[in-house]
Structures are given as C-alpha cells and as structure tokens.
Amino acid sequence: MAEDVIYKYGHLEILPTRMEEYIKQQEMNEAERERIAKARNMHLDWYHRHFAYEVLEPPVGEWEPKA
Amino acid sequence: MTTAVMEYGAVTDEVIDDLRRLLGEENVLTDLHERAMRAYSCAPAPLHRWQDQTPDVVVLPGSTEDVVGILKLANEKRIPVTPRGGGSGLADGAMPLHRGICVDIKRMNEIFEIDEENMCATVGTGINMPKLNEVLEPLGKIFPDDLAGYANAMLGGRIGCGGWTLIGARFGHIPDTVISMECVLPDGQVIWVGGGGTKKVRKSSSGYRLKDLFMQHQGTLCIVTRAVIELYPKSEVEFAGYFAFDNWDDAYQALYDVTTRGFGNLSSAMIFDDYKIDFLRRDDEAFIPLGRDVRFVVLFTMYGLKCEVEPAVKEGFRIMKKLGGRYLGPEQGEGDWASRHDRYHLSYHGRTPDGQATLMSWHCEDTAAYHTALPVLREQFHEIVGRYVQQYPGVFDDWGIFIYTSNPFKGWGDYLIEIDVGIAELQYNDETWAAWIRMKREIAQAAVDMECSVSICHGSCREGDDDIAMHGEMANGSFEIMKKIKRMIDPNNIMNPGKYCLDEAYED
Amino acid sequence: MTYQLSKKDFYAEPLSKTKAIDEEFVKEAYLVFACRHKFCRDICPNFDITRNEAHSSYGFHTAILAISRGVGEFDKLIDNFTYCLECGACELRCPNTSMGGDFYRRSTTTVDLVRKIRRDSLADGTEIPNWPAVKEYLDEHRGFVATQDELVTRWAEGIKIAGDMKTALFVDFFTATQGTEVPRLAAQILARLRVKFGVYTTPGVTAPELLSESDEEWKKYAGENVENFRKLGVETLVVVNPHDYALFVREYPKWFDMDGIETVFITDFLLGKMKEKGVTPPVAVEGRFAYHDPCTLNTLVVEAESPRDLVGLVPGAEIVDVQPANQWSYCCGNGNGPYRKLHPDIAYRIGQKRLRAAADLGVDTLLVACPHCKDQFTDVKAKSGIQVEPVHVVELLARSMGIEWETTSPTIG
Numbered sequence: 001m002a003e004d005v006i007y008k009y010g011h012l013e014i015l016p017t018r019m020e021e022y023i024k025q026q027e028m029n030e031a032e033r034e035r036i037a038k039a040r041n042m043h044l045d046w047y048h049r050h051f052a053y054e055v056l057e058p059p060v061g062e063w064e065p066k067a
Numbered sequence: 068m069t070t071a072v073m074e075y076g077a078v079t080d081e082v083i084d085d086l087r088r089l090l091g092e093e094n095v096l097t098d099l100h101e102r103a104m105r106a107y108s109c110a111p112a113p114l115h116r117w118q119d120q121t122p123d124v125v126v127l128p129g130s131t132e133d134v135v136g137i138l139k140l141a142n143e144k145r146i147p148v149t150p151r152g153g154g155s156g157l158a159d160g161a162m163p164l165h166r167g168i169c170v171d172i173k174r175m176n177e178i179f180e181i182d183e184e185n186m187c188a189t190v191g192t193g194i195n196m197p198k199l200n201e202v203l204e205p206l207g208k209i210f211p212d213d214l215a216g217y218a219n220a221m222l223g224g225r226i227g228c229g230g231w232t233l234i235g236a237r238f239g240h241i242p243d244t245v246i247s248m249e250c251v252l253p254d255g256q257v258i259w260v261g262g263g264g265t266k267k268v269r270k271s272s273s274g275y276r277l278k279d280l281f282m283q284h285q286g287t288l289c290i291v292t293r294a295v296i297e298l299y300p301k302s303e304v305e306f307a308g309y310f311a312f313d314n315w316d317d318a319y320q321a322l323y324d325v326t327t328r329g330f331g332n333l334s335s336a337m338i339f340d341d342y343k344i345d346f347l348r349r350d351d352e353a354f355i356p357l358g359r360d361v362r363f364v365v366l367f368t369m370y371g372l373k374c375e376v377e378p379a380v381k382e383g384f385r386i387m388k389k390l391g392g393r394y395l396g397p398e399q400g401e402g403d404w405a406s407r408h409d410r411y412h413l414s415y416h417g418r419t420p421d422g423q424a425t426l427m428s429w430h431c432e433d434t435a436a437y438h439t440a441l442p443v444l445r446e447q448f449h450e451i452v453g454r455y456v457q458q459y460p461g462v463f464d465d466w467g468i469f470i471y472t473s474n475p476f477k478g479w480g481d482y483l484i485e486i487d488v489g490i491a492e493l494q495y496n497d498e499t500w501a502a503w504i505r506m507k508r509e510i511a512q513a514a515v516d517m518e519c520s521v522s523i524c525h526g527s528c529r530e531g532d533d534d535i536a537m538h539g540e541m542a543n544g545s546f547e548i549m550k551k552i553k554r555m556i557d558p559n560n561i562m563n564p565g566k567y568c569l570d571e572a573y574e575d
Numbered sequence: 576m577t578y579q580l581s582k583k584d585f586y587a588e589p590l591s592k593t594k595a596i597d598e599e600f601v602k603e604a605y606l607v608f609a610c611r612h613k614f615c616r617d618i619c620p621n622f623d624i625t626r627n628e629a630h631s632s633y634g635f636h637t638a639i640l641a642i643s644r645g646v647g648e649f650d651k652l653i654d655n656f657t658y659c660l661e662c663g664a665c666e667l668r669c670p671n672t673s674m675g676g677d678f679y680r681r682s683t684t685t686v687d688l689v690r691k692i693r694r695d696s697l698a699d700g701t702e703i704p705n706w707p708a709v710k711e712y713l714d715e716h717r718g719f720v721a722t723q724d725e726l727v728t729r730w731a732e733g734i735k736i737a738g739d740m741k742t743a744l745f746v747d748f749f750t751a752t753q754g755t756e757v758p759r760l761a762a763q764i765l766a767r768l769r770v771k772f773g774v775y776t777t778p779g780v781t782a783p784e785l786l787s788e789s790d791e792e793w794k795k796y797a798g799e800n801v802e803n804f805r806k807l808g809v810e811t812l813v814v815v816n817p818h819d820y821a822l823f824v825r826e827y828p829k830w831f832d833m834d835g836i837e838t839v840f841i842t843d844f845l846l847g848k849m850k851e852k853g854v855t856p857p858v859a860v861e862g863r864f865a866y867h868d869p870c871t872l873n874t875l876v877v878e879a880e881s882p883r884d885l886v887g888l889v890p891g892a893e894i895v896d897v898q899p900a901n902q903w904s905y906c907c908g909n910g911n912g913p914y915r916k917l918h919p920d921i922a923y924r925i926g927q928k929r930l931r932a933a934a935d936l937g938v939d940t941l942l943v944a945c946p947h948c949k950d951q952f953t954d955v956k957a958k959s960g961i962q963v964e965p966v967h968v969v970e971l972l973a974r975s976m977g978i979e980w981e982t983t984s985p986t987i988g
Contacts, residue, residue, distance in 0.1 A: 013678050014424065022425040023415065023602060025680040027584070029828070031577035033677035035877045039667045040674065042877075044405040046900035050200065051209070052305035052370060055401055059381045063396055100638040100647030101629045101655070109611040117646045127626060154628065155613055173626040193626065195617050201901070218614040218668075410674040414609040415681065424679065426602060428609035493605055 011037065071573040073560055075165060076144040078123035086126055086168075089136045094174070096125040105151055105169045109216065110159040110529055111430050111503060115495050120162050122149060122169035129174045131249060131257060131292040138290065138561075139255035141168055147564050148253075150286040152192065152224025155216040157431055158526020160227050160285040164565035172223045175292060178202060186298045187246055187267055192223030192291050208298040211238040211370075215408050215431075226291050229283025231483065231523050233407065236326075236472040237334035237370055242282050243475050244297045250281050250289040253557045266295050280552070285528050286563040288556050302370040306380050307404035310392030311361040315340070315442070317390045318363040322470065323438060324386045325367050326478030330379050332371040333478045335471060339364040340445060343467025343487070349416060357395075365392060368404065411466075417489045419461045427464055428492050432507065433485035434514035435523035441470060441484055447513045448486040455506045462499050463506070464489030473523050483523045486510070507531030515539040528566040537568040578828035578838070579876065586687060590695045592650040596643035604643065606671055607636035607683055615665035615685070620906035621658050621914075624924045630658035632665035632685040635692070653696040653703050657917045659689040660910035660925075661783065662870035664903045667877070686875075690912070693787040708916040709784055716780040719748045720796075727776050730755035734762050738771030740807040745814045746774065747781045754946025758815050760973035761841055767976055768848050772813065777803060781819050784913040786826070794830055797822075801831045815841045817871035817945045818911055824876050840872065842881040842944055842968060849888060856975035861891035862940065864971075865933035865963070867952075868902040869945035871911055882944035882968045889975040895936050905929055907943070909951040926955035933963045941965050 011033060019025045048055050076082075086095045096102065099121070106112075106120035113120075128134045141148045147167030154161050163169060175191035178199065182188065183206060190199060196212050203209055213233045214220060220230070226248060230241035238244065246269050247261030260278045263271025281289060312318040318338055326336050339347070341362045348357060357364075367383050369376045384394065403410075417427025436444055445468055452465045466487035474481040490503065511521045511532045520540055521527045527536030537546045550572035553560075560573050585599040596604075607615070616622050616631035628634050638655060641647045666672050669683040676682030697703065719726055730751055746758045765772060779796030786793050804812065814820040823838040839847075849855075866883060873879040879899035886892050896902075908926030909915045915922040930952060933941040941963050943949045952965035973979070 011677060013680065016680075018418075018422055018424045019679065019681070021423045022419065023606075023681065024599075026682070026684075027580060027582040028677075028680045028682070029578070029580040032579040032581045032682075033680070034577075035579050036672055036677040036682065039672075039877050040677075042900040043409075043667070043673055044402060046898070047405040048305065048401065050197070050204075051211075051213070052302040054304045054373070055397075056304045056306040056373070056376060056380060058306075058308070058394065058397055058400075059377075059384055062384055062394055096627070096629075098647075098651055098654075100641050100652060101627075103641035103646040104629060104634055104637040106646075107611075114640075114644055117641060117644050121646060153613065155611060171628070173628065176626065197617065198623075216612050219612055219617045406674060408612075409614070409670040412610065412612070413670055413675045414606045415671065415675050415679045426605055426609060428611065492609065493601070 071570045073165070073564055073570060073573065074145070075167065076146050078146060078167065082140065082144060082146065083124055085140055086124065086137070089140070090126055090128060090133055094127040094129070096127070101125060102169070105154065105171065106162065108159055108161040109155045109157045110162065110525065111428065111490055112492055113495055113500050114492050115497070115500065120164070121166065122163045123166050125169045125171055127171050127174045131251060134170065134251045134290050134292050135255045135257060137168065137170055138251055138253055141561050142253050142255070142559055145559050146561060148561050149563050150223065150227065150290045152221035152227065153195070153216060153219050154224070155219050156224050156228050156526070157524055158228045158285060158522070159529045160526065160563065160566065161224065170290060172290070172292070173221065179293065181206065181298075182267070183208070183298070185267055187295050188298055189266070189293060189295050190222060191293055192221065192226065194222050196220065196222070203298065204301070207301050209301040210244065210296055211299050212241060212244060217408050222294055222296070223291050226282060226294065227284065227286050228526055231473065233471065234334040234368065234370065235475050236336070236478045237332060237476070238299060239475040242279065245278070245282070246295040246297060247278060248281060248291045248295070249293040250291050252289050253559065253562050261295075285526065285566050287553060287566050287569055288562060304373045304376050305368070305370050306376055307366060307368045307400040308380065308383060308387070309364055309366045309395040309400045309403060310387040311357075311395055312363040312365060312390070312392055313360060315363060317392070318365050319442060321365045321387055321390045321392055324390070325383055326472055328382065328386060330369070330383070330478065332369040332376050332379050334368045334370045336367045336478055337365065337472070338470040340468040340470070342449060342465055343469060346416065346467045349418065361395070364395070366400070366404075411487070416466065417464055417491060425461065425491060426493065427489035429466065430488045430490055431485045431525050432488055432510050433483050433522055433524040434510070435473060435520035436482050436484050436514070436517065437480060437519065438482060440517045440519050441482060443517060444484050444513060444519070448484070448510060451506060451509045451513065452486055452488055455502060459499060459502055462491050462494050481523070485524060504531040508535060511535040512539070533566070533568050578833050579825050580828040581682065581684060581825070582829045583684060583687070586691050589698060590649060590692065591699050592648065592701070596639060600639060601643045604636040604640035607632060607669065608640050610670060612670070614668045614670065618664045618668040618904045620662065620664070620904055620925050621660055621921065623904065624921050624928070625658065629655045632669065632683065635659070635685060635688060650696065650699060650701045652692060653701050656689050656692045656696070657703060657705070659685070659912075660870065660906055660914050661686045661689060661912040662906055662910065663875040664870065667874055667903060690786045690790070694790060697788060703917070705917045709788070709913040712916060713780065713782060713784055713788065716748050716782055720779055727751050727778065728774055730759050731762060731774060734759065734766070736762060736772070736774055738773050740773040740775070740809050742770070742772040742811040742813060743775045743804070743807065743809045744772050745778060745812050745819060747778050747816050747819045749782070750816045750946050753950060754816070757841070757946055757967050757969050760969050760978060761815060761845065763978045764845060764969070764973055764976055765848065767978065768852050768854060770848050775803070775807075775809070775812075781822065783818055783822060783911050787912055797827060798831065801827070801833070804836055809836055812836055812838045813841055813844045814838060816947075817869045818947060821871040821875040821911070840878070840881065842885050843878075845969070845972065846881050846885050846888070856889050856972060858975045858977050859891035860889050860971060860975050863893050863895045863938050864940050864942045865896045865936050865938045866894045866942040867896075867905065867907060867929065867933070867948055868899045869943065869948055870906055872944065873899050874903055875911070882942075885968050885972055886942060889971055892971065894942070895938065896933070907948040907951040908955065909947040915951065922951070923955060923958060926951050927959050927961070930955050930959065930961045930963050934961050939963055942968050942971060944968050
C-alpha cells in the first residue's frame with residue numbers, strides 16, 4: 001500500500017488518524033462494513049453480466065488459484 | 068476573448084407563463100435551488116460564483132414539439148438556451164454562461180422502436196444507457212456506449228460532446244454508433260441528419276455528412292431530440308487482463324505491441340502510470356493490494372465470441388510477457404474492470420500534504436494524442452500539475468495518468484492521455500480559480516504544441532481550454548468555418564452562447 | 576443477521592431557515608456533489624418517473640450545498656425532499672459508499688438525511704404538502720397503541736399460540752390489520768413444524784413514517800420495545816414486516832443495546848426451521864413466478880436471499896425474474912416511509928411500471944415478501960387492469976405445506 005492501513009477482521013481500512021482533521025469517520029460497525037462490501041460485489045457481478053454473458057478465465061497455466 | 072457584446076432578453080414572468088402554457092406548470096421549474104443544481108456538470112465548478120451559472124428557469128420538455136415551442140420562444144425573445152442531458156459531461160457543455168433557459172431533456176426518454184432485423188433502435192435523447200440496455204437484454208442486444216458516466220449519462224449529452232467510450236477500439240464511439248438524429252434548430256425547424264438523407268442507412272454517398280456537423284457541437288447549433296442508434300449483439304465473453312510493469316519503457320512498448328497486432332476483438336488497452344498506481348494504493352481496499360514492485364499497469368480487454376476471444380487472449384498474454392509484464396490475476400482484472408466507472412473518483416481520495424484525507428473532486432484533463440506524443444505529454448503533464456500542487460497545497464493534487472485507446476474500431480494511432488487532478492472545490496476563490504485556469508491553459512497548450520487535440524474527453528469549451536483549442540488547434544481555418552456555420556444556423560446566438568469562443572462570430 | 580450500525584453524530588444538530596448551514600453539513604453535501612456522476616439519480620425509482628434530477632441523492636445534497644453558498648433557501652427545500660422512497664438504493668450505488676465506505680468508515684446516508692430534513696423543516700414550521708394524510712396514518716397508529724391488546728392479535732383468531740416469549744413473533748400494526756395472511760399462515764407453518772413461539776403484543780408505533788416527523792417519539796416507542804423484550808426474556812425476535820425488520824437492524828442499534836436479542840426476518844426464520852427439521856413442502860405448486868425484491872431487504876439491509884430460497888423449497892415453483900442487483904432500481908411504489916401518501920400518483924406509476932415488467936415475463940403471479948408491496952400491487956392491479964396477482968412468499972409456502980389461510984391449525988406448544 002502507498003499508505004499505512006489497518007488490516008482488521010479480514011478487511012483493509014484507512015488509518016483513523018488520517019480522518020481526524022478535515023473529513024471525519026462516522027460510527028460504523030463491522031456488520032455495516034460487510035453490508036457495503038457485499039453490495040459492492042453484487043454490483044460488480046451485475047456489471048460483468050450487463051456487458052457480456054461470461055467472463056473468460058485466463059489461459060490455462062497463466063494463473064495459479066490461491067490455495 | 069471576443070469583442071462581441073451580446074444583448075439578451077430577460078426571462079420575465081410573461082416568458083415563464085408562456086413556458087407553463089406550453090409545457091405544463093410541473094415542467095417549468097423556478098425555485099432557486101432547483102435551478103442552482105443545474106448550474107454545473109462534471110467539470111470543475113467555481114462554487115464561489117454559483118449564481119453566475121444558475122439558469123433563470125429550467126424546463127423539462129417531453130417531446131420534439133415541446134422543444135420546438137421553447138426554441139421559437141427563446142429565439143423570438145433572444146433568450147439564451149442551454150441544453151442539459153445527464154449533466155455529467157466533462158466538457159461543461161451544460162453549464163450556462165449566460166443563465167437564460169436550461170432545457171433539461173430527461174423526460175424525452177422514450178424507446179420508439181427496436182428494429183432487431185436491421186440492428187438499430189430509435190430513441191428519445193433523454194434515454195439513459197443502462198435503462199436502454201435493460202430493455203435490450205432479453206433480445207440479446209446491447210448499445211455499447213461505455214464511458215465513466217455510463218450509469219447516468221444521457222444520449223443527448225453524449226451526442227452533444229461527441230462522446231468517447233472505453234471500448235471504442237472494438238465498438239466505435241458515439242459518432243460511429245449514432246446512425247441519424249432529429250435536430251431542432253434555433254428557429255424551430257426540425258431536420259433529420261445522418262450519413263446521407265435516411266434514418267437507418269449507415270453509409271451513404273448522398274449529400275453532405277450532416278450528422279457529423281451536428282455531432283459534438285455542445286448544444287451550440289441545435290437540440291437533438293431523437294436518434295437512431297446501432298445495436299450490437301451482446302458479447303458472449305469478456306476478458307480484462309492486467310499486467311504489472313516496473314518501468315515506463317516496457318509498458319509503453321507493450322501498449323504499442325498489443326494495439327498494433329491486428330486483433331479483431333481488442334476493445335481497449337490502457338496504461339496506468341506510476342503516479343496513478345500510487346494514487347490507487349491510497350485505498351485499494353476493494354481489490355488485491357498492488358505490491359510495491361508494481362509501478363505501471365497495462366491492461367487489455369477483449370469482447371466478442373468465445374471462439375475468437377480465447378485464442379486472441381493467449382496471444383495478448385504472449386505480447387505482455389515478452390516485455391516483462393506480470394499478470395496480476397483474474398480477481399484484479401475482473402474487480403477493477405467492473406469498477407472502472409466507479410472507483411477512480413471517490414471524493415475521499417484527496418490528501419493534504421501531511422496525509423490527511425480531504426475532500427476533492429476528480430477532474431480529468433485529457434488530450435487526444437497520437438502514440439509518439441505520449442511520453443512527452445506524460446512528463447509535461449506531471450510537471451505542470453506538480454508545480455500547482457506545490458504552490459497550492461491541499462487545493463490541487465496529482466491523481467496520476469491514464470492512457471486509453473481512442474481510435475474508433477482500431478487499437479492503434481489515437482490515444483486519450485489524461486492527467487487526473489484532484490481539486491478541493493470548497494476552497495475555490497478568485498485566486499485559486501485563476502490558478503486552475505492557468506494550469507488548464509498550460510495543459511492545453513502542451514497538447515497543441517505537440518499537434519495533438521486539446522481533448523477527446525473533457526472537451527474544448529471550458530474556460531482555459533476554449534481559446535487555445537479554437538485559436539490554436541483549430542487555427543487551420545476550421546474555426547473560421549465554425550463561426551460561419553454558427554452565425555448561419557443561430558443568427559441570434561441563443562444556443563449555449565459563449566461556448567467554443569463562438570461569440571466571436573458576432574463581432575460585427 | 577447482525578445489527579448494522581451507521582450513525583453520524585452531527586445529524587443531531589438541527590438545520591433551520593434561521594441559521595447558516597453547519598460546516599460538517601457543507602462537507603456532507605459536498606461529498607456527494609463532488610462525485611458529479613449522479614449514479615444515484617438514475618438508480619432512483621422515483622426519478623425514473625419524474626425525470627427531475629432534484630429528486631435524487633445528488634439533488635438533495637446539491638440543494639444543501641447551494642443553500643450554504645447563498646443560492647437557495649432552506650424553507651423552500653422541503654418539496655424536493657418529499658420525493659424520496661427511502662429505499663436506500665442511491666446509498667448503495669454511490670461510489671463513496673460502494674467503493675470506499677467500508678475502507679474510510681464514511682458512507683452516503685441519504686435516507687437518514689431525507690428524514691432529518693423533513694423533521695427539521697417541520698420543526699421550523701414549514702408545511703409539507705400532503706402531510707395531513709401522513710399524520711392521519713400516524714394518528715391511527717398512535718390510537719392503535721391504546722387498544723393494541725385486541726387488535727394486535729386478532730389475526731391469530733382460531734390459532735392457539737402457547738409458546739413462551741424466548742422466540743417472539745413481532746407483528747406490527749399494518750400487518751396485524753391489513754396483511755393478516757402473513758402472520759396467520761406463518762404461525763400455522765410454524766405450528767406444523769412444532770416450533771414454539773409467543774406473540775409480542777405491544778409493538779408501539781413502528782411505522783418508518785414517524786422518523787420523518789419525530790425521531791424522539793420514534794425512540795420512545797422503540798425504547799419501550801427494547802425494555803419489554805428484556806423483561807419478557809426475548810432472545811429471538813421474528814419480524815414479519817421487512818419495514819420493521821430494517822428498522823430493527825439499522826435504526827435500533829443507533830440508540831439501544833441489542834445484545835442478546837437476535838432479530839430475524841420471517842423468511843429467514845422459516846427457511847432455517849424447515850432445514851433444521853428436514854422438512855420439504857409436500858405439495859407441488861407448479862408455475863413460473865416473477866419475484867419482487869422488497870427494497871427494505873434488498874437495498875437497505877442487503878439480505879435478499881431468504882425469500883427466494885424459500886420459494887426454491889417449493890416443488891415445481893420457479894422464479895423467472897431478474898436478480899436482486901438488477902432490482903436495485905425497482906420499487907413497488909409504496910416506499911419505506913410516507914411516499915405513497917405524499918405522491919399517490921407517482922407511487923401508482925412506479926408500481927404500474929413494476930407490475931408491467933412482471934407481466935412482460937409472461938407470468939400471472941408476482942411473489943412478494945412485504946405486506947406493503949402486496950397492498951400496493953393489489954391496488955395497482957385493480958386500477959391498471961394488469962393481470963398479475965401479488966402473492967406473498969409465505970402464502971406460497973403455506974399452500975405447498977397444504978395449509979390454506981382460512982383454516983385453523985393445531986395448538987402450538
């Protein structure tokens with residue numbers, strides 16, 4: 001990362017000290033963050049389906065899935 | 068700067084009553100805040116002089132006949148008219164320079180005909196592309212106008228700015244995908260313009276190609292109310308491959324090699340430069356974080372039949388890897404490509420010099436360039452913006468450079484090179500706005516000095532761009548012809564006056 | 576289900592025609608204005624009909640920003656702010672939320688903003704057009720609170736419910752009086768499954784409309800609910816109306832400690848119990864059905880799966896409609912607040928468009944998971960003549976379990 005970030009509960013987030021002076025954080029729990037992440041993934045899936053029927057996988061041998 | 072002094076009629080109570088009689092009370096908006104929100108589009112907004120750009124009245128026509136009535140009235144009373152589509156154009160076409168009447172076309176969003184056999188559709192220009200494509204989806208068709216503002220742009224505005232699309236290398240841009248259009252001229256005359264004189268024939272040898280004249284006019288010649296557009300078969304497959312490079316030279320060569328290879332399905336190729344990668348690292352939370360060794364990213368996308376795209380993708384990999392490109396994986400590719408409209412312009416991306424998150428608006432300052440101009444422009448753009456970032460810390464920010472394919476139906480030749488500038492508009496005042504204009508002029512001048520076009524994306528009618536575009540880029544005689552055409556079609560200069568320096572057409 | 580807490584403390588500061596817009600609010604408004612893209616506008620089901628961009632998250636936020644710059648007046652705002660369904664689609668679609676909200680812990684909260692502007696405008700003495708119809712509805716609720724022992728359980732006539740309150744069925748005023756088939760059939764299904772539960776008899780005024788008028792009054796009723804839940808030993812709260820479910824999940828955690836109380840939507844609860852008991856509905860209900868995702872589940876809490884999964888259990892039933900993400904821009908027209916009373920004509924047109932989309936799929940039934948959606952679509956069907964019948968997914972499940980809603984069922988407990 002270009003900046004220091006926090007890694008908590010499996011998600012990245014900004015160092016809270018970067019949000020103290022000009023734009024502040026709101027009160028937000030992990031369930032709300034997960035709701036946002038879930039909606040984002042729904043949206044990205046929609047985008048793929050909208051423009052093409054299928055997303056092609058990379059050619060065989062070009063990418064090893066993570067274990 | 069023009070010496071023409073335009074005298075316009077006022078939007079009086081009588082004019083508003085006439086508009087209400089014509090359109091219905093609910094379609095004539097006079098409340099100040101409703102007018103104020105139509106003062107700006109997607110370009111940098113001088114918030115410190117909001118009143119200057121606020122139209123006197125907003126009207127929402129529902130038909131070509133409504134538009135005829137509005138323009139006849141405006142022409143008779145010499146009231147300026149600013150057409151407004153999605154209000155998300157980067158060119159500021161929808162920002163009124165002389166207040167007057169804002170003609171908001173969003174109600175004209177009807178789908179009149181879908182002609183599957185002839186692969187075209189006739190639509191109102193207030194249509195929004197995702198909504199259109201939702202209707203086309205069950206038919207297996209798509210109108211592939213893929214821009215950053217895809218979710219909210221309207222066809223009328225796209226025509227007004229001669230819209231560019233991310234996947235133009237495969238599908239063409241708006242000048243290619245609009246077959247013909249219905250235009251209402253300032254005197255209320257209604258004409259259809261196309262490749263020849265027909266509505267559905269794409270290529271003709273009859274007469275002048277008037278469709279091109281009424282494309283990218285930024286509302287200075289007419290209001291387009293209907294259009295016949297191309298329909299494409301929805302692609303079987305999509306592939307987006309992102310490759311990391313650790314140096315500019317190899318990334319630049321990779322872009323050239325993949326775009327000149329001769330692929331039939333290449334839809335786009337892009338470079339994210341090192342500043343852009345650092346900028347994205349600020350909040351790469353949605354996707355796999357980019358490791359420190361990733362300095363540049365080159366991507367290519369392909370759309371089409373699986374039997375064509377699959378072997379082409381393999382060849383694309385060979386090209387990238389030959390130059391040291393490292394494939395970043397399907398999650399990166401799919402996630403970033405699907406979010407291409409959304410994630411590069413978050414308001415939180417701004418940073419003050421001491422690293423605090425601050426609110427900035429994203430502004431794309433682009434140039435339409437040929438391939439060999441790209442390295443020069445890349446350095447110049449960063450140098451220009453860097454100076455202003457230093458001089459006005461916390462007001463401006465360098466958000467990096469994108470380079471995209473831009474030639475319609477081909478990957479080579481033309482590219483869009485954009486430097487994204489973060490601007491803290493809440494801090495605009497006369498001084499910082501003047502600084503922004505100076506920055507704009509320097510960027511535009513750099514383009515013209517390289518014999519490139521001031522813009523393919525953000526247009527050439529913004530303050531800071533327009534005089535360099537018209538008196539520099541178009542000084543080959545084109546601007547003179549533009550002025551003659553403007554004066555002929557719009558003798559009272561009511562259509563979006565002040566744009567493209569066309570007030571000069573009235574200097575006598 | 577986990578409670579979703581999203582709260583901005585500075586929203587407690589009232590806005591008014593007599594004072595300047597607070598700096599925090601200027602930034603709040605600029606956050607959305609700065610985007611410029613207006614994705615929020617074109618996902619909005621209301622904007623889809625009115626085509627006035629003032630009626631959008633972008634419009635709402637830009638109006639406030641303009642007023643802060645002296646271009647507009649606060650007391651003229653309110654008419655625009657009546658054009659909000661409070662569905663939350665714009666919040667999800669906003670890139671600030673979608674792409675950065677979880678990373679920055681700062682998101683777009685248009686529904687809260689709209690409710691706040693309405694409250695602050697009313698407190699300022701500004702009249703809201705058509706508000707008397709909303710007030711009448713809320714007064715009916717308030718009156719119901721006084722007599723609720725009888726009305727709140729009338730739907731259960733003939734059904735003996737004898738479980739304790741560890742698992743409590745929460746039936747709100749609207750569902751208890753106008754959507755009675757849902758709790759009634761749900762109770763009979765649960766009886767069939769031998770699930771013990773009680774019925775919470777003092778729900779208070781739960782209508783989200785109240786949040787547009789007085790959050791203090793809403794908090795009073797909500798606070799009483801939480802206190803009662805604790806006294807009664809409620810551990811699992813099963814909510815039949817998704818409007819209330821969304822309030823429990825998203826509003827209650829702002830003000831109350833909900834530890835130890837699990838709130839579950841009825842379709843999640845039924846699905847869970849069917850699977851736990853290994854029960855497959857025995858009666859096939861053959862058919863192709865359209866399905867309407869309620870905004871409260873789809874775009875507010877983003878838990879759209881269980882109603883569809885419940886239909887998936889019914890032999891022979893097939894949903895042929897578009898996916899939840901495609902339905903972010905859909906609405907029945909009722910809205911999640913006072914919208915239908917404020918703009919009945921536009922509400923009708925929104926519902927008509929949705930019902931016609933279902934008809935275009937070649938079906939004669941539109942499944943729903945919300946009693947307000949069912950009520951609205953019933954009304955729209957009658958007025959428009961579109962021959963698509965709204966049916967609640969619980970009704971479909973009940974039919975598949977061999978239960979018709981006029982019949983009684985064995986004692987529970």
